[in-house]
Amino acid sequence: MIGKHEWFRRRKYTGWGFTPVTWQGWIYVAISILPLVLLTSFPPISQTRIVLIVIWALIVSCDFIDIMIHLPKDERDRIHEAIAERNALWVILAVLIVGAAYQTATGVMTQDISKIDPVILIAVVVGLVVKAVSNFYLDKKN
Amino acid sequence: METRISYFRNKLSITQEQLAQAVGVTRQTIISLEQNRYNPSLLLAYKITKALQQKNIEEVFILQNSI
Numbered sequence: 001m002i003g004k005h006e007w008f009r010r011r012k013y014t015g016w017g018f019t020p021v022t023w024q025g026w027i028y029v030a031i032s033i034l035p036l037v038l039l040t041s042f043p044p045i046s047q048t049r050i051v052l053i054v055i056w057a058l059i060v061s062c063d064f065i066d067i068m069i070h071l072p073k074d075e076r077d078r079i080h081e082a083i084a085e086r087n088a089l090w091v092i093l094a095v096l097i098v099g100a101a102y103q104t105a106t107g108v109m110t111q112d113i114s115k116i117d118p119v120i121l122i123a124v125v126v127g128l129v130v131k132a133v134s135n136f137y138l139d140k141k142n
Numbered sequence: 143m144e145t146r147i148s149y150f151r152n153k154l155s156i157t158q159e160q161l162a163q164a165v166g167v168t169r170q171t172i173i174s175l176e177q178n179r180y181n182p183s184l185l186l187a188y189k190i191t192k193a194l195q196q197k198n199i200e201e202v203f204i205l206q207n208s209i
Contacts, residue, residue, distance in 0.1 A: 036167060074167035075183050 003028045005070040011097050020066060032060050046096070093127065096120050144204040148176045150194040165189040 007025030008018035020026045035056045039049050074083070100120045107115040149163055158172045165186065174180035175190070182190070182203075191202045 008167055073167075074171050075186060076171040077168065 001063050002059075003067045005072070008071065010071050010073070011047075012080075012084075017064070018071060025125055032063075037113050050126070089127075092123070096124055100124070103130040143176055143181045144206055145175055146202055146204070147172070147190060147194065150196060150202060151176075154194065161190070161193055164193040 007020055007022045009080070011019050031104060036053065038141055039045075039053050039056070072104050085136050100116070103116045103120070107113050144150050144173050147161070151158070156164075158169050158176070162169045162172045166189070167186065171180065175182060191197075191199050194202055196202050
């Protein structure tokens with residue numbers, strides 16, 4: 001992989017992902033963004049360019065995941081991260097459910113079911129599946 | 143849980159950073175442990191006890207209000 005985890009630290013207070021802590025990290029971020037800027041800046045966007053953007057996105061995504069996995073975390077960090085992520089998820093879930101309920105209510109009142117956003121429902125269902133799979137795996141593991 | 147990490151650490155003249163590196167945690171975790179704000183896993187407690195050259199966990203970690 002291209003990026004090194006030593007160049008970054010986990011974001012704790014400003015969202016998800018990681019933030020650079022060394023000049024190498026900042027250069028890595030700049031170099032990661034540069035191809036996208038160059039490929040999308042000058043019209044017309046050809047099919048070749050779209051393919052290049054997709055390839056670039058795949059490479060960067062794989063590298064980002066690799067960095068995230070290898071960021072050093074001790075047991076206290078893991079506990080804190082798990083609790084923070086759980087709290088964030090609860091709030092996201094509450095917002096999604098309230099949103100879905102609102103859309104359903106307005107959809108029923110106006111007799112227009114197309115107002116219900118399927119993405120919200122899919123997100124909740126996929127979340128349920130991931131939770132069930134995680135618990136199943138963890139129960140089997142220990 | 144009360145700890146005597148700082149006592150043994152000072153006795154061995156090692157810094158929080160050195161102890162953290164020896165047991166594979168961050169310095170912040172050692173600070174939290176020394177201030178009795180974090181209960182470590184059994185594995186980490188063993189590692190710290192060993193790093194502080196003590197034989198028994200009970201010498202380093204004192205369980206208060208025990209059963």
